[in-house]
Amino acid sequence: MAARFRDFLQRLVDAGELEHVTEAVDLRTVSARVGSSAKALWFDRVEGYDTAVVSGILGSRVRMGLCLDCDHRDIGRRFVDRIRDRCAPRIVSTSPVKEVIRIGDEVDLTALPVPLISTLDGGPYVTAGIGVSEDPEYGRNAGAYRLMIRTERETGVDMVSASDLKLFYERALKAGRPLPFAVAIGTHPSVMMAAAHMAPAGTDEFELAGGLAGESVELIKCETNNLLVPADSEIVLEGEILPIGWTEDEGRFGDFTGFVGPIKWNPVFRVNAVTHRRDAVYYALHMPDEVDYLVAPPLEGSAFAALATAGIVGQAVYAPQPSGCNFHLYAAIRKRPGEGRNAVLALMSLKRVKHVVVTDDDVDIFDPAAMERALAYRVRPAQDIVVWEGARGSHLDPSIQLQVGKGSLAPLTAKWGIDATIPEGSDLSEYEAIAYPFTDGITAGEADAPTPNDPARLADDIAAFLASPRHFSEVLATFASAHQRTIVKAWAVLRQAGRLGRETATGKYTIKAHRQEA
Ligand SMILES: Cc1cc2nc3c(=O)[nH]c(=O)nc-3n(C[C@H](O)[C@H](O)[C@H](O)COP(=O)(O)O)c2cc1C
Known part of the structure; x- marks a missing residue:
């Protein structure tokens, strides 16, 4: 697999998944055009900007399959298989991302064609940035974080949820120093997937990305700090997160749920340098579809792992996009008696998963009609549905209204699972279709x-x-x-x-x- 961003774009073009828009477009129309397009779009000319824009490139399971070299049904299995084989990154000293270097007062983020993605967003957001930071104890970290353009040299950075970046920042803040930070835009999806994957602190996400890509990720040193960023990036922002704490308004932002989140109070990323290819393509990750599909492989991979741990043979796993590839999970299993319920229990424990449906392996869980039939004819509601109250959900689920002043601010919810396998002891001739x-x-x-x-x-x-x-x-x-x-x-x-x-x-x-x- 070619693990270069441009090769991936070409692969999408060859597969008919990405098409060029050759006429000049107004940046303000980009998000709507991508939202209504069956294909990813590559805007060659954006009025008033020197940089092309590509968007929607991870916006379907098929495209995720293209980035993992497999059928879309296998993206979870492929993810876990590959991420196991970590591959150390390689440091290089030259890269096209250094073709243009702007430092200090030369930095102007408004020169980047960053579109407004959803109507209620607080401003244009950099959505495909891979943020790199370092901590003296934990080492290097990479994650995906949204950045709201504030001024020519500043963005907001959302660090409200628990993340390694937040941990590093809290430690820097305690020491009264800024946290050096660099953001790579336009990287191969294997880097993005690894960065978005919630790995324990101390994990080098670039090693995971190397495993996913099947080859070392090449890293190159920043111009103004010692951080290493993917050399294959189209654009790199270098700077520091200021030691001001959670003081500045950030948001609203149309999030992975498809709903617009609230205003948050967040720190500020001060940009000290921008480097980019001379012919850089700005990648505007489209919300919510691209962020959803990006996290489907890790979640589906975790589901296979959870089933295997429970001693159950998982035949297929599917995290549907309308639930953000996060909240709903379907699994088809090769069932032995009782394992329908065991599978439901195993999958309900996964983070953010709120609803699980387990079917037999003859059901095509990717086909909504087949799922409907399984629910209609294999489920006895009084026996086969479990609802478990008081479980941890996600702040981003708008049905969870936090109860301020009632003892807990935790996002508690119920989880529910359905054993939609054919009930044990059934006369199977009644299921002959x-x-x-x-x-x-x-x-x-x-x-x-x-x-x-x-x-x-x-x-x-x-x-x-x-x-x-x-x-x-x-x-x-x-x-x-x-x-x-x-x-x-x-x-x-x-x-x-x-x-x-x-x-x-x-x-x-x-x-x-x-x-x-x-
Ligand atoms: C495109 C994209 C944008 C994201 N934006 C944010 C964000 O702004 N803030 C955040 O806390 N997590 C965000 N996430 C989730 C984090 O990237 C994810 O939790 C990651 O594991 C964090 O890495 P870390 O724990 O190593 O810092 C985003 C994920 C994706 C895929």
Whole structure:
């Protein structure tokens, strides 16, 4: 897999997933155009800016599959398989991202074509930034953080939720010093996935990214601090998070839930240098779809791992995008008795997951109609639904209204799971689905030469065929060159002679000996 941003863009173009917009566009229309496009868009010319814009490149499971080299159904499994094989980054000394270097007063963030993504956003947001920081004890950290443009040299940085960056910043703040910070924009999705993955503090996300990409991520030193950033980046912002604490307004922002979050109070990132390729492409990660699909592989991967830990064979796992690829999780399992419920319990423990549906492995969990049928016909609501109150949910779930002054500000919610596997002990013949006969047309049957055209003679041949139990459709198929009407008449001969028997479990016909004449 080519782990370069430009190679990934080309791969999307080749797959028909990304198309160029060649006419000049007003930056203000970019977000709406991407939101209504079935494909990712590459805006070659943005009026008044020197930089092209690409957006929507992670906006579907198919595109995530292209970045992980697999079918979209396998992105979770592929993620866990690859992230296990960590691969140390490699430091390089040259990169196109150093073709243009602007330091100090030359820095002007307004030169970047950063679009307003959603109507109620507090301003243009850098959404695809991979923020790199370092702590004397924990080492290097990379994560994805949104940045609201404030001035030519400042952005807000959202550090309200727990993150390693927040931890590093709190430690720097305690020491009364700014936290050096660098933001890489336009990196290969393996870097973005690794950065967004909630790995324990002290994990080098670039090692994880190397595992995902199957090759070392190349890093290059910043111009104005000692941080190392992906050399393949299109644009790098260098600077520091000021030691002012959570004092400045930031937001609102249309978040991964698809809802617009509140104003937050956050620190400020002061930008001391910008470096970029001469022909840089600015990547505007579109909300909420791209951020959702970006976190689907890690969540689905964790789900496979949780099932495996519970000793259950997971056949497929799916985190649907309308729930932010976070809150709802479907799994199809190869069930042994009782494992439907065990799987529900295992998956309900995963972070942010609020609703779980577990099906048997014959259900295509990616198909909404198949899921509907599983819920309709495999679930006995009184027995198969579990609701567990008081579990930890997410602040970003608007149905959780924090109860200020009532003892807890924790985002508590209920989790609910449905065991939509066929109930144990069911008569499986009741789950035999309708299939249409002769989908491939009529072909000559086995016993078909020559087929008598006379019902009485045909009845004898059919009787011989029924030496093994058969469905009526098999009779139609085997004597295919006879007209259906002749076959039905021959059938009537056998029935009137009292010769047709039934196998009750399958419904197949059997043949009885000739009825004795009185
Ligand atoms: C595109 C994108 C934007 C994100 N923005 C933020 C953000 O602004 N603040 C935040 O706390 N987490 C944000 N996240 C989630 C973090 O990237 C994620 O929790 C990551 O694990 C944090 O890394 P860290 O714990 O190593 O600092 C974002 C994720 C993505 C994919």
